[in-house]
Amino acid sequence: MILMALSAMASAQDSxxxxxxxxxxxxxxALSLSLIASPSWGQVVRPTSGSAQYKLDYSTGAVTVVSGLxxxxxxxxxxxxxxxxxxxxxxxxxxxxxxxxxxxxxxxxSDINGTAASGTGTLDGTGNMDIRVGGTLAIASTATVAVQTxxxxxxxxxx
Numbered sequence: 001m002i003l004m005a006l007s008a009m010a011s012a013q014d015s016x017x018x019x020x021x022x023x024x025x026x027x028x029x030a031l032s033l034s035l036i037a038s039p040s041w042g043q044v045v046r047p048t049s050g051s052a053q054y055k056l057d058y059s060t061g062a063v064t065v066v067s068g069l070x071x072x073x074x075x076x077x078x079x080x081x082x083x084x085x086x087x088x089x090x091x092x093x094x095x096x097x098x099x100x101x102x103x104x105x106x107x108x109x110s111d112i113n114g115t116a117a118s119g120t121g122t123l124d125g126t127g128n129m130d131i132r133v134g135g136t137l138a139i140a141s142t143a144t145v146a147v148q149t150x151x152x153x154x155x156x157x158x159x
Contacts, residue, residue, distance in 0.1 A: 108138050
């Protein structure tokens with residue numbers, strides 16, 4: 001009799017109710033970043049001694065002297081990009097400006113959409129966002145007199 005009771009308990013434990021579920025994935029479009037205009041500090045004058053700092057305003061494109069003895073012709077332009085992706089999606093972005101091609105120009109600060117070198121935002125209802133880049137450069141009295149260039153890298157990702 002004992003054997004029958006153990007056998008009945010074992011078969012009761014083997015009975016499992018199956019449940020089904022539905023797997024899902026919400027595929028979103030890849031982010032796309034299009035360059036409209038590269039950032040430019042325009043023409044600036046190197047100081048006769050020491051260094052001068054020039055700020056490129058990310059929202060207006062104005063270039064101003066923030067320290068030192070220098071002169072900005074105020075013919076700069078903020079960097080302008082269009083970011084496209086999933087409507088209303090949160091995104092994160094960063095900017096870095098590499099070394100300039102000549103001597104005597106140093107990046108003090110990179111700005112993207114008004115924050116330091118990084119920030120977050122939300123794409124609009126059509127899946128777009130304008131991104132603007134500015135920052136501050138130090139120009140030494142020993143800077144190479146020429147048009148100098150640097151690589152600007154903007155990185156974006158869903159947040």
